[in-house]
Amino acid sequence: MTEPILSLRGVNKSFGPVHVLKDVNLDVHPGQVTALVGDNGAGKSTLIKCIAGIYTPDHGEFKFDGKVVNITGPRDATALGIEIVYQDLALCDNLDIVHNMFLGREVKKGPVLDESAMESLARKTLDSLSVRTVKSIRQTVASLSGGQRQTVAIAKAVLWNSKVVILDEPTAALGVAQTEQVLNLVRRLADNGLGVILISHNINDVFEVADNIAALYLGTMAAQVAKNEVIPRQVIELITTGVSAGVEKAGVK
Amino acid sequence: MSTPTAATEVTETSLKSAAHDYWSKVKAGDIGALPAVLGLLVLCIVFGSMSSVFLTPGNFANLLTQAASVIVIAMGLIFVLLLGEIDLSAGYASGVCGAVLVILITDHGQPWYIALAASIAVGMAMGFGLGTLVARLGIPSFVVTLAAFLGFQGILLILAGEGGTIRVEDETVLAIQNSNLSPALSWAFYIAASVFYVLLGLSRINARRKAGLKAELFKLWLIKTISLVGVSGLAVWALNLERSNNRELVSLKGIPYVVPVILFLLVIGTFVLGRTAFGRHIYAVGGNAEAARRAGINVKNIRIAAFVICSALSAIAGLLFASRQNSISPTTGGSSTLLYAVGAAVIGGTSLFGGKGKMRDAILGGLVVAVIDNGMGLLGYAAGIKFIVTGAVLLVSAGVDAVSRRGSAV
Structure with missing residues (x-):
């Protein structure tokens, strides 16, 4: 097995008296999709916000690429190559695909935007993800379907040679065909060598695309197991009760 | 940078598919400049056939100088409108800045360029104040600038003195609106x-x-x-x-000298909005402020900057007012000025909802407004009718804006 690209050990986070994350461990391997599952309030969002630098954990160790790192803000996470795709996408409807992908990180020639370079790079990124559903990358995001928007948001995240991409329920609002498209894209991200964290409530999606599954239960990591070692019923048990017969408790190993 | 796949993309589209592309853009809510251009054409034909004076060179030059100040205020307003905000005080801001300019020249004997620099600085300071109140305190721009509308009117009244006007006799200032290349x-x-x-x-x-x-x-x-x-x-x-x-x-x-002045502002404004990261960020904030914030854009600074630019351009409009009226009075930049400027921007194609608009909209829309004003004046209609018609045109444009926006919603 490869060394994890991102490794969390003993991460704790409290908001006042509420202890949201309790000694959470998580490993993300390059080339693999790690599904992060858990019921509402289990701490999934808090955990990914700690990884993305939006929250600073109270204590705990972050290892990135084998080295201990200190993430104190979103810029630290971005600099390491950690990108997050939010559930509500955060795209500007009035801008075209290229503009959105480079928003806030425009390529410039002197003071002037280098549109040609940006368009070529955007096209190359979409090609590398085998995205063929968008007709022109100069159309505004307003004219795209939900699945295409998700595609643009994901392509934006991988544009910057990112190493870890976190996807927050990317299929939550999509129809059947579009969900399939996006899951294929998620798979391709991992096949391209990225470490992918996929947050999902949909056990079918998780089993279709994930390599291993990390289940949070009331702020503790119930288990992180390889997908082929468990069946959906066990994962649901982990989500709802925190234990499942035949699944080793995380951190025991 | 070209990749094999990108190279296959280079296909010359035909005029037919270009028309098709335009139509799908219209359906997506982006109408472009066509309605304003056609409207301008129709208005010119109608007024030209009804009035013997309308299509004379003299009236044409007159029209340009009439439209000039409204166009420049509209140019500034577009920066603010692009964010989905509004500046109702831009008209009186131009009056106050014009008064500063004229007072420095007439009462203090300053050369025109120093006076102009000072009046633009005053404008920028006013815009900074407005922008700060909107961006940092979160007061709606409608309220902030409505208050400033009254406040600036008061400042102008104090500067000009009750019922008084301040004349300007500087040759350069007068030349802008009164002399020609x-x-x-x-x-x-x-x-x-x-x-x-x-x-x-x-x-x-x-x-x-x-x-x-x-x-x-x-x-x-x-x-x-x-x-x-x-x-x-x-x-x-x-x-x-x-x-x-x-x-x-x-x-x-x-x-008229004012034409190159406006074209210069058009080139600068178009460059800033279309070719710089700052301009791109203005569109982004207007489109989705939260997305812009997550992309690392300092949304508050962008807002403040837009108000600063708007008021700075109002100061230049103040110069045009002073030049055209040979003076500044307590009503300079008042009455219908601001609404004409907002109307110009919207008629030109700038959206009141933010995120959509171009510098050229100010010129196209400003000409439409000026043609209606000028043409109806020549036909002998009372000011009341002119206001009603201009108001109706503004309403129609805003309606088109709102409907086309609804069409684009996914």
Whole structure:
């Protein structure tokens, strides 16, 4: 097995008296999709916000690429190559695909935007993800379907040679065909060598695309197991009760 | 940078598919400049056929100088409108800045450039104040600038003195709205501007082709460019005709100085909005402020900057007012000025909902507003009717904006 690209050990986070994350461990391997599952309030969002630098954990160790790192803000996470795709996408409807992908990180020639370079790079990124559903990358995001928007948001995240991409329920609002498209894209991200964290409530999606599954239960990591070692019923048990017969408790190993 | 896949993208689209692309853009809520251009054309034909004076060179020059200040205020407003905000105080801001300019020249004997720099600085300070209140305190821009509308009116009244006017006699200030380039210079300016425009378009198409990207259809570009260069050539020719009623006494011909001033502002504004990261961020904040914030854009600073630019352009409009009226009075920049400027921007195609608009909208819309005002005046309609018609045109434009926006919602 490869060394994890991102490794969390003993991460704790409290908001006042509420202890949201309790000694959470998580490993993300390059080339693999790690599904992060858990019921509402289990701490999934808090955990990914700690990884993305939006929250600073109270204590705990972050290892990135084998080295201990200190993430104190979103810029630290971005600099390491950690990108997050939010559930509500955060795209500007009035801008075209290229503009959105480079928003806030425009390529410039002197003071002037280098549109040609940006368009070529955007096209190359979409090609590398085998995205063929968008007709022109100069159309505004307003004219795209939900699945295409998700595609643009994901392509934006991988544009910057990112190493870890976190996807927050990317299929939550999509129809059947579009969900399939996006899951294929998620798979391709991992096949391209990225470490992918996929947050999902949909056990079918998780089993279709994930390599291993990390289940949070009331702020503790119930288990992180390889997908082929468990069946959906066990994962649901982990989500709802925190234990499942035949699944080793995380951190025991 | 070209990749094999990108290279296959380079396909020349036909005029038909270009028209199809335009139509899908319209359906997506982006109407472009066509309605304003057509409206302008129709208005000119209607007024030209009804009034013998409307299509004379003298009236044409008059129209341009009438429209100038509203156009410049509208240019500033577009920066604010792009964010989905509004600046109701821009009209009186131009009055206050004009008063500062005139007082420094007339009462304090300062040269015009120092006075202009000072009045622009005052404008920027006012814009900074407005922007800070909107961005940092989170007061709706409607309320902040409504308060400023009254406040600036008061400042102007105090500066001008009750019922008083301050005259300006500086030759440079007066020349901007009252004098013209000589016919030879007018043609030289026209040729230089046309060459600049053509080269700019060619270099853009060329750069995209070189990078292996889909370029604008050359035929379409040629049609657009030839018609624009042709129409402006016609305008220069008309302006170069003698338009003085008494040509032994005084000769009046050539492009009014204010035209190059406005074209200069158009080029700068278009460059900033279209070619710089700052401009891109203005569109982004107007489109989705939260997305812009997550992309690392300092949304508050962008908002403040837009208000600063708006008020700075109002200061330049103040100069145009002073030049045209030879003075500043307590009503300078008041009455319908601000609403005409907002109307100009919206009629030109700028959205009141933010995120959509271009610098040229100010000029197209400003001309539409000025043509209605001027044409109806020539036909002898009372001011009341003019206001009603202009208000109706603004309402229709805002309605088109709202409906086209609904069409774009996914």
